[in-house]
Amino acid sequence: MHDVVVIGAGLAGLRCAAVLAERGLEVVVLEAADTVGGRQRTDIVDGFRLDRGFQVLNPAYPALRRGVDLDALALRSFPVGVQVRTDRGVAAVRHPLRHPSSIARTIGSGLVSAADAVAFARWLAPAFTPRLSDRARDDRPLREAWDAAGLRGPLRTAVLEPFLAGVVAEADGVTSNAFVQELVRYFARGRPGLPAQGIAAVPAQLAARARAAGAEIRLGARAERVERDGPIVEVDVAGGEALRAGRVVVAVGPETVAELTPVPRPATNGLQTWWFAATHAPSASALLSVDGRGGGRRGPVVNTAVISHTAPSYAPAGRHLIEATCLLPRGVATAGEDEVRRHLAELWDAEVTDWQLLRRDDIPDALPTQPSPLRAPRQPRVADRVYLAGDHRDAASIQGALASGERAARAVLVDAGGVMGAAEPLRSAGLIVLQVIVSFIAYGMVVMQTLSIDGCGYRCDFTLVTVASRAALVVSVVAALVSVVIVVARGIRPSWWAPVGGIALVVVTTGIVLSAIHIATQRRAHPSTPGPERLEGIEAAPPRRGLIRPVNALTLCRREFFTCQFSNEVVG
Template structure:
């Protein structure tokens, strides 16, 4: 049988599925993607509302991710860089801190900030040097702990943890108590230290769109939800059946595969509210953090600091909530607007949109970096992909898609 005659089907057109298709194409195969929605990207979506470009949640990409560098044309994405560091808000007062090794203007503000002690700041520099010397695989081979316990073991003061590490990494891990694995903390911290946090000029959806547009022989069927997967057959929700030599499930698989019933993936959620506001009180492409974990808003970011929007009504601001809330939208908008005014000194003009993201990040234990192609194999003809197999990151999504595709190729080519 010729390569183009094999029926290789991929379920899901997120980063995992798109990279899997790219790898299969590189080896001469012509896969088909079945996507339940009308668009590519999975969790990476961008919308236009009233002339403003809104990502589905405040999301950045870390330019140092190995798979990002391998599979994306970073120059073509016109990446907009966030400044390293943060503006910390505590009891209506703000303090700016940065990385003096990358931005010399941050040296004095960071040294003299009240965020932590001088000892804490030396410990930060020491941690930077330690992680630069470690490979990614060495980080993931370490014994796991919670991020909170890790920071305490490193000797950071409670003030430094509560004023900087907790709010900053709560926004990344989408949980307020730093229960996330210390492996993930070291990995993300290393990536931040060695590269940039960036957003494509076209919004976060520009990342999967670039992967999609670079596919040549892959067919993509949109609005095609898969109900069931067996070794040699896909059953769509509309009852249609498709013969399959190999299937890569690049999304949550528990609802499609009989022997995975009851093994439903747990997820972390968040809410992101967008507003137009009167002025930019930060004046830079840098994140604003609320150090009081009892407040609703974890972080704010002025998207108008890096993106060109067609609207002129005001500055575009996002406010992200990482803990569970039970307010209706009207109540939540009112309470967040009050916090923005009294805690951050920001007067809102107009509420634009709320995104509730119930599946923002997989909630994982025993996280890993690497996945062998054989480990992606669920059965003789079915392979799995997705960041939920490894760790919650764009890098893991791409890597798992690559490994699943290579698993199929190994079976076919030996």
């Protein structure tokens, strides 16, 4: 029997498996295909690297940076901008901060007016201030948000609409405005690109990390059914022996979700990518090209690019790889090769009849839909001991897939008995550090109460205030030490740590406040006097430095407990 079975070796499943295995759980990953990756696959065709559909990788994604070594991917970045076919020719709109030399040409293109620039800034500004969850409360469809911001000129119709149609896989503007704002924010902060060895390098690295942590990945193992039997979950595998586990994470594509979980099939948008090989590149530009001509869409292609300009490793020496992406709506006839070639010839203003068609990728479930209002990431737990992960549970992006895998892993770890999730070590460490800092503050208060800071002797002080503050010190130190020992020795955060830690902090903080009040009142009642203070008939012990000073003082006071006169006067 295994601790966890993860069904699906896509980005979400692999990330989930790695987090669980790194926390010491026994994990088995089942993948129906002959390789890991799910939709993130790369094939070699006639010497060309063809990803399964045109995909880019944005290094600004936080979950990507947590789970993947970006340097090892040798990312080849696209220029941050877009090339637009207009009725007057070709113009380029580039990121003004990353390509400042292009600002004059962008302004002269006629695609960005002053009114459009102001409206665009007004629309995008909220993406850099409140959290996404805050913006989602007032969410609306993208087209309505653009109308409200006053964005109606060519920047919208010729640049943003055709560019984003290929990003969100729909051209009607019904996608959540909050979601698109988040995507554009990531585009502004990062430089999307392609791994030198293809998009498959991402899941390959995730799989290597999961295996290194102890996870087992079984390829060609298709899960057919998930059934709970009390504290055990059984997974039937096609043509193989059923697996039994304490918990199961289902991290499959949208088309398979309803077969293995009680969750309905998520709605998706489709994309179609045509891959062409050419001896001569149609342009020297590496920018993504879109059709910005007026009068509506002139053809099926929403974007096209010379991939080998950005990532030369995608094509053999002396040849070029060109992608052309089209929308793939359900129930609508798709464009044929002749129509795609005609549109490409217009976009590139080049002869394309001699281009070799390498492959066409039809991906009906390319991206989950993101309608407004944008929903918060769904809870991973969909049934007792069964969890669901994937970009359809979070956001329609690589970021969403990876974050969903992490979230599912944390849910499993919490349910498995408090084993720390991905974010818990830092949170627990922060509480422990805070506990230790507050403990030292309390310790300082005890020193000030016990010792006469203006002389070298000691005062016998057994008031309720000092007893309370010293008790708070003990509680704080014990709680901190126990927490450190547990975390270091077992890597486990017990469920009682939060209340115990919180109570200890409240107690010790109260002790510090009482101590401060006590010291202040004692100062006013007993002004400092020069010279050493002595107990009657007994020489005060010489002062000692360091951590043992309060111990020395308390020992002396305990010896004289029954001879000291308990009053508010200083005993000398």
